[in-house]
Amino acid sequence: MTAERASRRSSDELRELLLETARREYAEKGYAGASNRDVVRAAGVTSSVLYRHFPSKADLFAEAVLAPFVRGFEQNGLDWLDQLAEPLDDEALMRQFIRDIYLNIREHRNVLEPLMLGPGELSTAAVAQLKAVVERLFKQLRFMTELEARRRGWFSEEGADMVIRMLVGMVMGISAFGWLILPDGEDESDPEAVIDNMVKIGLWGIARHPPADRGDGPR
Structure with a gap:
């Protein structure tokens, strides 16, 4: 795409073009390896177009x-x-x-995988944004869990935050590293079976006692 063709696009079209291009660049090179210059070049736009929509790499x-x-x-x-x-x-x-959660992470894991390398992959600004987003999500999940705990008599609300973080950590770990942890290809060939096993573990753990029927425990 030439800069002339890109200039004929609407502002919304240019924004979406930049986002799609950035996702591809991050997936291929990681956050640290993909520069804004790479994104501009691949999208066929000028740097001024990029910075008009996204003032910093962290914003992009x-x-x-x-x-x-x-x-x-x-x-x-x-x-x-x-x-x-x-x-x-x-x-x-x-x-x-x-x-x-599992299907959401699987859908975006080609872009999220570099984050598994740790904060060293990201800039300080990007780490701060990522932590703020995750904490906001956990606040939402904690509210949901505390309400359900009261309604269902699962467990005391005390400690709910850590229960949720451990549960999400399990799902994120399997989503990101299922290729390594699970039997060969199982996460790709039968994701519902993987979800079923995590559900059983989640039910046992969140109740903080084994199910009444031990035969129905995790496989």
């Missing part, structure tokens, strides 16, 4: 990578709200929670 990263990820977590909250009037049973609610 937040919109290109974090925003789609956050929307997936927001869907988790919407799904939870839908069942408040007619509550799902414990297993169905846990499945909804884990499935939403």
Whole structure:
């Protein structure tokens, strides 16, 4: 694409072009390896166009990578709200929670994988934005969990925050490293079976006691 063709695009089209290009660059090179110059060159636009939409690399990263990820977590909250009037049973609610997070991370893992290398991959500004986003998500999840704990008699609200963080950590770990941890290809060939096992672990752990039927425990 030439700069002349790009200049005929609307502001919204240029913004989306930059975001799509940034996602590809981050997926291929990682955050540290992909410069704004790379994004500009691949998108066929000028640097002034990029900086008009995204004043810094951290801003571009937040919109290109974090925003789609956050929307997936927001869907988790919407799904939870839908069942408040007619509550799902414990297993169905846990499945909804884990499935939403697992599939969301799998969908974006080609871009999120560099984050697994740790904060050294990101700039200080990007780390700060990422931490702020994650803490906001955990605040939402903690509210949901505390309300359900009271309604369902799962456990004391004390310690709910760490329970949620451990549960999300399990789902994120399997989502990112299923290729290494799980039997060969299982996460790709049968994701529902992987989700089913995480649901069983989640139900046992969040209740803080084994299920009544030991035969129904995790495989």
